Structures are given as structure tokens and as C-alpha cells.
Amino acid sequence: MxxxxxxxxxxxxxxxxxxxxxxxxxxxxxxxxxxxxxxxxxxxxxxxxxxxxxxxxxxxxxxxxxxxxxxxxxxxxxxxxxxxxxxxxxxxxxxxxxxxxxxxxxxxxxxxxxxxxxxxxxxxxxxxxxxxxxxxxxxxxxxxxxxxxxxxxxxxxxxxxxxxxxxxxxxxxxxxxxxxASSNEFEIVIRGKGAHGAMPHLGIDPVPAACAMVQGFQTIISRNKRPIDTGVISVTMIHTGEATNVIPEACTIEGTVRTFTMDVLDLIEQRMQAMAEATALAYGCTAEFRFKRNYPxxxxxxxxxxxxxxxxxxxxxxxxxxxxxxxxxxxxxxxxxxxxxxxxxxxxxxxxxxxxxxxxxxxxxxxxxxxxxxxxxxxxxxxxxxxxxxxxxxxxx
Structure with a gap:
């Protein structure tokens, strides 16, 4: 040296x-x-x-x-x-x-x-x-x-x-x-209708909708972006429920998205929002989607x-x-x-x-x-x- x-x-x-x-x-x-x-x-x-x-x-x-x-x-x-x-x-x-x-x-x-x-x-x-x-x-x-x-x-x-x-x-x-990579955060609040866990038909359970979203988001990586483009969607937090026999009113999903280009980031954000809202609707719920872009x-x-x-x-x-x-x-x-x-x-x-x-x-x-x-x-x-x-x-x- x-x-x-x-x-x-x-x-x-x-x-x-x-x-x-x-x-x-x-x-x-x-x-x-x-x-x-x-x-x-x-x-x-x-x-x-x-x-x-x-x-x-x-x-x-x-x-x-x-x-x-x-x-x-x-x-x-x-x-x-x-x-x-x-x-x-x-x-x-x-x-x-x-x-x-x-x-x-x-x-x-x-x-x-x-x-x-x-x-x-x-x-x-x-x-x-x-x-x-x-x-x-x-x-x-x-x-x-x-x-x-x-x-x-x-x-x-x-x-x-x-x-x-x-x-x-x-x-x-x-x-x-x-x-x-770019650093980005998302938060999705899925709202349903609370009920007794023994009588789920009387409520609208947000938990299955959350599970479907977590699985579905990975198809954005595998089926929507080009395979040669790099992108990560990591769901790192799921918050819901207060008791084992209560169907919760809401479920919150949070996590991070990482990309090397703004084009891929735009694609992921758009597809995540569309998937979150449509999935919630399919389960009779609503979804509030928030996406925060931190560092490019x-x-x-x-x-x-x-x-x-x-x-x-x-x-x-x-x-x-x-x-x-x-x-x-x-x-x-x-x-x-x-x-x-x-x-x-x-x-x-x-x-x-x-x-x-x-x-x-x-x-x-x-x-x-x-x-x-x-x-x-x-x-x-x-x-x-x-x-x-x-x-x-x-x-x-």
C-alpha cells in the first residue's frame, strides 16, 4: 500500500x-x-x-x-x-x-x-x-x-x-x-367485521384476506416483473387479534420493498395496491394501502x-x-x-x-x-x- x-x-x-x-x-x-x-x-x-x-x-x-x-x-x-x-x-x-x-x-x-x-x-x-x-x-x-x-x-x-x-x-x-437498492415501506390495513370465533359466518374475517395477500404479493415478483430485473417484497409484520375466540375487526400488514430501478419500483407499488384492494374485496373486506418511498x-x-x-x-x-x-x-x-x-x-x-x-x-x-x-x-x-x-x-x- x-x-x-x-x-x-x-x-x-x-x-x-x-x-x-x-x-x-x-x-x-x-x-x-x-x-x-x-x-x-x-x-x-x-x-x-x-x-x-x-x-x-x-x-x-x-x-x-x-x-x-x-x-x-x-x-x-x-x-x-x-x-x-x-x-x-x-x-x-x-x-x-x-x-x-x-x-x-x-x-x-x-x-x-x-x-x-x-x-x-x-x-x-x-x-x-x-x-x-x-x-x-x-x-x-x-x-x-x-x-x-x-x-x-x-x-x-x-x-x-x-x-x-x-x-x-x-x-x-x-x-x-x-x-x-431503493428502500420503501408499505402498510395495509384490512378491515372486516368482528365476530365470535365459534360463529365466523356472522362476521367478515380479515385474516384470510391478509394471508392471501402475503402469498399473492410474491407473484408480483415471479410473474409481473421481468425475471432479469431485481426486486424484493418482504412482509415483515402482521398485527391482528386480541383473543383466541374472537374474529378481529382489522388486520395490518407491513413490510419493505427493495429495487434497483424506479421503473420496477413503480410496477411493484401499482400491482401491490391493485392486488391488496381486489383481494380484500374478494373476501368482503376493505383495504387501506399506504406506500412510503424512502431512499432511491x-x-x-x-x-x-x-x-x-x-x-x-x-x-x-x-x-x-x-x-x-x-x-x-x-x-x-x-x-x-x-x-x-x-x-x-x-x-x-x-x-x-x-x-x-x-x-x-x-x-x-x-x-x-x-x-x-x-x-x-x-x-x-x-x-x-x-x-x-x-x-x-x-x-x-
Whole structure:
């Protein structure tokens, strides 16, 4: 690996900062202490900051030369509503809150890069350091855009990264096109007529209608969309009834839908609503259908992905830049990629052996109470950010 020496020299201090963030997790749009910490560090390094986009977002601005060109680098800063299972020294001090996805590490990697960029400025143009709140379900990227991110800080492209447990430290993975799915929720309330369980003919039972819907929805996947298109319908909750001898008045079905394209998402939503309403009617019931679209699919742009692949290959060797297998998880970096070109890539977090004594018994997987970010990634991730920024701004477009 070709790591930057000044970043390696600062690795211990940035690790201390990362563990401080880990010990004080804050949930979406509540990242006040984290935002203050980021802004203070940037200011101490001579980097102007803009605060308040997306409530608690921070944008650092590193300029050099006379070029009007600009590129954005993004890190997410929020934690999850999870009770941490680790007991090491930097474990969460806030019950029910935990950095279980590595956003503390993402923030640390970008801060380490920021310090180097501010000191050396080996580029002509502007690097915007975007520290984004509320990735975990709050849509912080969308909120920063709506608050004028790209109006105040116009940039040619934006790049983002996520640590990936199970992939070796020293490896990256990326893919052109869809890499994360859209995230969507549905709720269907089926209304019938309550009755005694021993006299079902006197009521209208919503439970059989619910069962038929759950089975029928899978035919949308197998019979309505093209087999080569990807889509998931998962019914994850069914709520009904209060007693074993009572036919309930209503039954509620909830779940998630994931797709890689908006066309498939449109198809699934339309067919689900038609099937829900018709099935309820067939059983003598009514259905109230609600469908909420959360994050759109994350679709990397071809040219920017090729650029990132080349730069990352220069850092770790081309053989250590893998092809990412798309996941049906979701990521709100998608909102940026709907507005400007860019690429979202993965950096290997290892197999969990890095965790200190006192870690929980579970695996070191994302959204797991035994997770901890691998601090060995800080110099590597920071080096990658610096090289992406430098080469983007120093390469004629």
C-alpha cells in the first residue's frame, strides 16, 4: 500500500478522535456534539466551515490556486438506536445509542484527509468536505441538498465510502451502475367485521384476506416483473387479534420493498395496491394501502467509477480493487448521485480480529451490537480521499 506519510504520523491522534466520537454517539439530526467536534478540528487546521445544512451538517472548504473546479467528499456522522454490547474503554456512554455502522470511522478518515489537504494543498481548485447527518433513516443527504448544498458549494462530482466487514483491510470494492437498492415501506390495513370465533359466518374475517395477500404479493415478483430485473417484497409484520375466540375487526400488514430501478419500483407499488384492494374485496373486506418511498437506489456513474477504480488501484494495487456485489440494503448517498455524477465505494473493515478485549460475543457486522470500526483503515481511507481529490482536480476534464 502506498500510504501518505503525514497521515500515518497523525494516525494515533485521529484514532483518539474516532474513539471519542464512538463513545458519544448521537442519532439522526441530533449530532450536535459530533458536529461541534468536527467543526473545531477543521477550524484548528485552518479550514473554513459552513454549518447548519441538514440541521447539523458541516461543510469544510479547502481551496488552492485559481481554478473554479471543485469536488466533494462525503462522510456520514450519525449513530444507530442500538444498545452496544461492547465493554472496552471507548464503548458508548449513552444507553440505546451506538456507532454500529462505522460512521465514526468514516468521519475520522475524512478528517485525517482534511488535515493533510489543508497543510499540503497539492491541487488547483476546491475540495468540499461534506460531513452529513442522518444517513440512518433520516435522509440527511436529501435535507442538505434541499438546504442548498449544491447551490452554495457547486461541485463537479461527489465521492463517498463505507466500511465493509468481511472484506480484508487493504482492499476496496466498487461497481458502476446500481450498487444499493431503493428502500420503501408499505402498510395495509384490512378491515372486516368482528365476530365470535365459534360463529365466523356472522362476521367478515380479515385474516384470510391478509394471508392471501402475503402469498399473492410474491407473484408480483415471479410473474409481473421481468425475471432479469431485481426486486424484493418482504412482509415483515402482521398485527391482528386480541383473543383466541374472537374474529378481529382489522388486520395490518407491513413490510419493505427493495429495487434497483424506479421503473420496477413503480410496477411493484401499482400491482401491490391493485392486488391488496381486489383481494380484500374478494373476501368482503376493505383495504387501506399506504406506500412510503424512502431512499432511491444508489447508482454509480460510469466515468466516476472508472476514475475511482484507477485511483484506488494506485493506492493498494489494481488486484485489491474488487467488483462489488450489489446489496439490497439502502444508502442515502443516492440523493447526491441523482443530482451530480459520483461514485460510492467500499473499504474493507476486516474480519473483526481488530476488536480489543471487551467486545461483545457477536460478529463484527454492520448494525450489530458487537461491531467496532477498524482503526487501521484511517490512514488508508484518508490516503484514498486525498488522492481522489488531488487527481480529480489536477486531471483536465
Amino acid at each position: 502506498r500510504l501518505i506519510e503525514s497521515i500515518l504520523a497523525d494516525a494515533a491522534s485521529i484514532t483518539t478522535l474516532r474513539r471519542d466520537i464512538h463513545a458519544h454517539p448521537e442519532l439522526c439530526f441530533k449530532e450536535e456534539r459530533t458536529s461541534d467536534l468536527i467543526a473545531k478540528a477543521l477550524t484548528d487546521w485552518g479550514i473554513p466551515v459552513h454549518r447548519g445544512l441538514g440541521t447539523t451538517g458541516v461543510v469544510g472548504i479547502v481551496k488552492n490556486g485559481s481554478s473554479a473546479r471543485a469536488v466533494g467528499l462525503r462522510a456520514d456522522i450519525d449513530a444507530l438506536p442500538i444498545q452496544e454490547g461492547n465493554t472496552f474503554a471507548h464503548a458508548s456512554r449513552h444507553a440505546g445509542k451506538m456507532h454500529a455502522c462505522g460512521h465514526d470511522g468514516h468521519t475520522a478518515m475524512l478528517l485525517a484527509a482534511a488535515k493533510h489537504l489543508a497543510k499540503h494543498r497539492n491541487f488547483d481548485g476546491t475540495v468540499y468536505l461534506v460531513f452529513q447527518p442522518a444517513e440512518e433513516g433520516g435522509g440527511g443527504a436529501r435535507e442538505m441538498i434541499q438546504d442548498g448544498l449544491f447551490d452554495k458549494f457547486p461541485m463537479e462530482a461527489m465521492f463517498g465510502a463505507h466500511n465493509w466487514p468481511g472484506m480484508q483491510v487493504g482492499q476496496f470494492a466498487l461497481k458502476s451502475g446500481p450498487c444499493y 437506489p444508489t447508482i454509480n456513474h460510469e466515468a466516476e467509477t472508472a476514475f475511482a477504480r484507477r485511483v484506488l488501484g494506485e493506492v493498494v494495487g489494481p488486484e485489491n480493487v474488487q467488483e462489488f456485489e450489489p446489496t439490497m440494503g439502502a444508502e442515502d448517498f443516492s440523493y447526491y448521485l441523482q443530482k451530480i455524477p459520483g461514485c460510492y465505494f467500499m473499504i474493507g473493515n476486516g474480519d473483526g480480529a481488530h476488536r480489543e478485549g471487551g467486545h461483545g460475543l457477536g460478529p463484527c457486522m454492520l448494525h450489530n451490537p458487537s461491531y467496532d470500526f477498524n482503526d487501521d483503515l484511517i490512514p488508508l481511507g484518508a490516503t484514498a480521499w486525498v488522492r481522489i481529490a488531488e487527481q480529480w482536480l489536477n486531471t483536465p476534464r
